[in-house]
Amino acid sequence: MTREQKIDICTMRIDGRTLPYIAEKYGVSKQYIHQLLNSIASERGNVIKTQVAYPRIRVEMENQNINVSKLAKLSGVSYYTVLGAITKTRECRMNTYAKIANGLGISLSEMLEE
Incomplete structure (x- = not known):
């Protein structure tokens, strides 16, 4: 490579x-x-975080061909907040996850399903 x-x-x-x-x-x-x-x-000397807080986020991002930058715009949340939320590197409130879910066009309860 x-x-x-x-x-x-x-x-x-x-x-x-x-x-x-x-x-x-x-x-x-x-x-x-x-x-x-x-x-x-x-x-x-560091770890690339590959887990997501809620797997449905990654599924929806891939299905909709949405990257972090686009999801941030759709959600009305900063790029770094979205990135931190999906990689578990930032503590987020439920209303932030609700905005992300809305940006993905799904309900918060759908996003929280495992």
Whole structure:
């Protein structure tokens, strides 16, 4: 993989794309993408957060082809708040999650379902 491809993979992951989605784009296995992201994180001495607070957020983002920036605009919430909310790196109030759900066109209760 080229440096540019690795940057693109990291960006897609931060934007909420799933491992299978990224793997399909690059014609590799999801395990390869997982190992690549872990290797990059280890080299940098940090961890790329891949969990989401509510899995339905990632599903809806992928289904609707929405990245973090677009979801922030649709939700009326800052980019960093949305990113923190979906990666579990920021504590968010329920009304913030309600705005995110609204931006995705789903109800808060739908988003909270596991």
